[in-house]
Amino acid sequence: MDSQTFSWVSEKAPWALVIIVIISVFAWLLRILNDTSPLIKKALGPLGRYWSEKSAHRFIRSGADYEIMSKQILYLFGRVDLLEWESSLDHAFRMEDESWHRKLDLKFVGDEDVPRRRAYDEFRRDYKNKFPYKTPEFSAQDM
Numbered sequence: 770m771d772s773q774t775f776s777w778v779s780e781k782a783p784w785a786l787v788i789i790v791i792i793s794v795f796a797w798l799l800r801i802l803n804d805t806s807p808l809i810k811k812a813l814g815p816l817g818r819y820w821s822e823k824s825a826h827r828f829i830r831s832g833a834d835y836e837i838m839s840k841q842i843l844y845l846f847g848r849v850d851l852l853e854w855e856s857s858l859d860h861a862f863r864m865e866d867e868s869w870h871r872k873l874d875l876k877f878v879g880d881e882d883v884p885r886r887r888a889y890d891e892f893r894r895d896y897k898n899k900f901p902y903k904t905p906e907f908s909a910q911d912m
Contacts, residue, residue, distance in 0.1 A: 847904065854902045862892050
């Protein structure tokens, strides 16, 4: 109901608002009773069957939505865990590479041998052996 209609009804016929509220509350109570009592559902006839079907569809849809969302959340938890592991891998490689460059700079000043630099793939393999990434086992209780 728009504001103009509401103001007209509240000024000219306030009793109509009371009737609309009473009918709405009564219909709401009937829907609840329809879901809980087969006798009420039978007494309401086609309206009771319609409300039951609508309620069942809403229940099924909400359960399916919850299941899909929990799967998506678990997937995101796994992705975040993998990204944190890869971030620590990249950080460790940068630290070793920075150290290598520093040693290289110091060696060029002197007469020592140039240190061997490991490639990223070699470093990753060694890092994975020291700190293996294990796929996290999440359950709905972890959320």
